Amino acid sequence: MREVGLKLTPQRFAVLDFLVRSREHPTADKISAALNRRFPRASRATIYNTLNALRDAGLVHEVYMDDAVARFDANLDRHHHFVCRVCDRLEDVPFEAVGELPAPRLGAGHKVENYEIVMRGVCAACRRK
Amino acid sequence: MREVGLKLTPQRFAVLDFLVRSREHPTADKISAALNRRFPRASRATIYNTLNALRDAGLVHEVYMDDAVARFDANLDRHHHFVCRVCDRLEDVPFEAVGELPAPRLGAGHKVENYEIVMRGVCAACRRK
DNA sequence: TCCTAATTTAGACTTATTCTAAGCACATCT
DNA sequence: AGATGTGCTTAGAATAAGTCTAAATTAGGA
Numbered sequence: 001m002r003e004v005g006l007k008l009t010p011q012r013f014a015v016l017d018f019l020v021r022s023r024e025h026p027t028a029d030k031i032s033a034a035l036n037r038r039f040p041r042a043s044r045a046t047i048y049n050t051l052n053a054l055r056d057a058g059l060v061h062e063v064y065m066d067d068a069v070a071r072f073d074a075n076l077d078r079h080h081h082f083v084c085r086v087c088d089r090l091e092d093v094p095f096e097a098v099g100e101l102p103a104p105r106l107g108a109g110h111k112v113e114n115y116e117i118v119m120r121g122v123c124a125a126c127r128r129k
Numbered sequence: 130m131r132e133v134g135l136k137l138t139p140q141r142f143a144v145l146d147f148l149v150r151s152r153e154h155p156t157a158d159k160i161s162a163a164l165n166r167r168f169p170r171a172s173r174a175t176i177y178n179t180l181n182a183l184r185d186a187g188l189v190h191e192v193y194m195d196d197a198v199a200r201f202d203a204n205l206d207r208h209h210h211f212v213c214r215v216c217d218r219l220e221d222v223p224f225e226a227v228g229e230l231p232a233p234r235l236g237a238g239h240k241v242e243n244y245e246i247v248m249r250g251v252c253a254a255c256r257r258k
Numbered sequence: 259t260c261c262t263a264a265t266t267t268a269g270a271c272t273t274a275t276t277c278t279a280a281g282c283a284c285a286t287c288t
Numbered sequence: 289a290g291a292t293g294t295g296c297t298t299a300g301a302a303t304a305a306g307t308c309t310a311a312a313t314t315a316g317g318a
Binding site for chain 2: 263264265266269274275
């Protein structure tokens with residue numbers, strides 16, 4: 001974290017640590033709830049400050065998916081997303097599961113710098129029910 | 130609109146009409162501002178009620194893209210999206226510009242019902258500057 | 259025309275997030 | 289060690305997007 005010019009405080013460490021261990025794209029609220037069950041506690045403002053700082057430093061990604069809450073993801077590998085329409089869970093899909101796309105022909109000279117695929121459907125767990 | 134069981138009020142007509150003519154994925158706020166410059170006016174609650182009714186009826190799509198505000202789109206053809214990182218504009222990309230994707234191999238038996246591609250980069254207008 | 263359920267409305271409310279101002283904490287200089 | 293400064297944390301106030309409520313209005317069928 002220091003490499004990107006951020007002081008490493010216990011709160012920041014706890015937030016990033018939680019995100020790295022989590023595969024569930026937690027919201028700020030989930031992160032807050034999880035942290036405040038143990039040490040160190042962090043105020044709401046700190047959670048948001050930290051998440052914004054981490055995002056600006058490129059250490060986490062902020063994603064919006066089908067609703068108005070930000071979700072955070074410490075997976076920096078290139079990947080796609082899968083959203084289950086039953087349980088609403090958001091899951092990473094490794095880039096290799098799909099492979100490189102043919103460069104799309106965009107009429108008016110837009111430059112595509114990167115892309116991601118958002119897949120929707122029913123996840124394995126929900127299908128079993 | 131009647132076909133989907135909705136009474137056709139002037140407010141509803143105005144909202145849908147505005148969306149159909151618009152290619153810019155307006156937010157509720159933009160729609161509200163546009164409508165309230167002319168007849169019929171619509172309260173904030175009506176704008177939201179109408180947008181939700183139209184979305185539930187499948188006449189418009191609600192999309193969230195990189196921030197916490199809903200944008201609406203009356204383009205019902207299958208399409209992808211392009212987001213300009215300079216002007217933040219959100220644009221539809223016709224499905225044919227990319228073509229069908231190879232079915233991704235999703236480890237755990239998820240069922241992909243559909244997908245969209247979100248491309249990011251710089252749009253033609255912003256490139257010219 | 260009349261009726262009724264559906265719709266509209268203003269304004270209160272909720273929820274997610276940001277801002278503010280005050281206090282801490284730690285690194286640095288002396 | 290003591291003084292200083294910058295950056296971090298905090299509680300709580302403020303904002304923004306969207307929802308809810310209850311009363312008044314209206315679309316569309318009988």
